[in-house]
Amino acid sequence: xxxxxxxxxxxxxxxxxxxxxxxxxxxxxxxxxxxxxxxxxxxxxxxxxxxxxxxxxxxxxxxxxxxxxxxxxxxxxxxxxxxxxxxxxxxxxxxxxxxxxxxxxxxxxxxxxxxxxxxxxxxxxxxxxxxxxxxxxxxxxxxxxxxxxxxxxxxxxxxxxxxxxxxxxxxxxxxxxxxxxxxxxxxxxxxxxxxxxxxxxxxxxxxxxxxxxxxxxxxxxxxxxxxxxxxxxxxxxxxxxxxxxxxxxxxxxxxxxxxxxxxxxxxxxxxxxxxxxxxxxxxxxxxxxxxxxxxxxxxxxxxxxxxxxxxxxxxxxxxx
Ligand SMILES: [Fe+2]
Ligand SMILES: [Fe+2]
Numbered sequence: 001x002x003x004x005x006x007x008x009x010x011x012x013x014x015x016x017x018x019x020x021x022x023x024x025x026x027x028x029x030x031x032x033x034x035x036x037x038x039x040x041x042x043x044x045x046x047x048x049x050x051x052x053x054x055x056x057x058x059x060x061x062x063x064x065x066x067x068x069x070x071x072x073x074x075x076x077x078x079x080x081x082x083x084x085x086x087x088x089x090x091x092x093x094x095x096x097x098x099x100x101x102x103x104x105x106x107x108x109x110x111x112x113x114x115x116x117x118x119x120x121x122x123x124x125x126x127x128x129x130x131x132x133x134x135x136x137x138x139x140x141x142x143x144x145x146x147x148x149x150x151x152x153x154x155x156x157x158x159x160x161x162x163x164x165x166x167x168x169x170x171x172x173x174x175x176x177x178x179x180x181x182x183x184x185x186x187x188x189x190x191x192x193x194x195x196x197x198x199x200x201x202x203x204x205x206x207x208x209x210x211x212x213x214x215x216x217x218x219x220x221x222x223x224x225x226x227x228x229x230x231x232x233x234x235x236x237x238x239x240x241x242x243x244x245x246x247x248x249x250x251x252x253x254x255x256x257x258x259x260x261x262x263x264x265x266x267x268x269x270x271x272x273x274x275x276x277x278x279x280x281x282x283x284x285x286x287x288x289x290x291x292x293x294x295x296x297x298x299x300x301x302x303x304x305x306x307x308x309x310x311x312x313x314x315x316x317x318x319x320x
Contacts, residue, residue: 025217025234026241033059036241036310037248038206043309046319050249053119059242060126065235067137072144072228079145079226089291092282093216094147095163098138100209102157103172104200105131107180111196114187115250123246130239137232144228167278175199175272194254194261198268201247203276205240206310211280211303213237219292244310252314265316 025031026039035051037043051059079087108131112124139153142160150159179196183189217233220226254261280299285291291299311317 025237030063031238031241033063034238034241034245036206036245037313038210038244038306038309039241040309043313044319046312046315048248048313050252050313051245053117053123053246053249056242056246056249057119057123057126060123060130063238063242065133065232067133067140067232070137070140070228070232072141075141075226075228076145079147089282089284091147091160091163092165092284093212094138094142095160096168096279097209097212098135098142098160099157099164099168100172100204101131101134101138103176104204105135107176107200110180110184110187111193111200114183114189114193114196116190116193120246120250127243127246130243134236134239137236141229141232163282165278165281165283167275170275171199171204171272171279175275176204190254191260191264194251194264195268197247197250198265199272201244202251202265202307202310203269203272206244206247207303207307208276208279209240210237210244210306211299213240214302215292215294215299219294222293248310248313255315262316265314 031039034056035048037048037050040048042048082090105128108124108128112121112128115121115124135153139156142148142156148156148159150156176196176199179192179199182192183196186192213233213236217230217237220230251261251265255265277300280303281296282291285296289296308317312319
């Protein structure tokens, strides 16, 4: 289990910092341009000049890409050259992302409508387009590589879902969906919006997605495998950093407005902790097992470091 922020008033996070895990790709100018606190050393001191909502929108205009431009020819050769067990093990990460992208795309509409300013709404509209592109990226990868038997998007989502674990459903179908459903009926409830954005941008995108992306991309780059997938997944990761940067700005502003929003962030992190931790491990994971060359401790440390930096910038964790 993660040593998750417990019920104290300020979050005290473990110092499981592995600076050697700092990946080269996150030093790329286009990643740094998002100013996601997890990418900035200044975040350790709580110092990051987050972009405005409008600047985040303009960055989105400059950071476009096409799923149809990616060549999956070598990916297909690589995939069918992997031993059967490796293909099975890779399905956990692939399925969690494919279905995760589809679910977040679906849930973002009511969040966008509940955002209190036009600038926020405009950025969240761009994020809806991004999440649709991420779904299509996975759909194309599955189709071009021939990962499954199903012949369309709906069928692929259904067929790949057998690889998920129950915590995934708790996080997406219970915790996130219940808040989004409430927002759909009561878009003026800012406390629920704060909870939804904590879950969506900080936990699902910030901790889980970007951690999975980091290790999956690194493993494939180190092994020279799935080059088309790596190219597209890097673009997805850059988009996610931009989304998380929006979440960090929104939560920092809300936290500065009223203590009850700070409490809402804290409460949500505590509530989702066990399910979020559970999503990091596949259903077939055995204690102590390394997954694609990485231990569960290393995975957790990476996720917690990212959360810690963002929480410092939001004002919820003590700064160094
Ligand atoms: Fe996404
Ligand atoms: Fe996203």
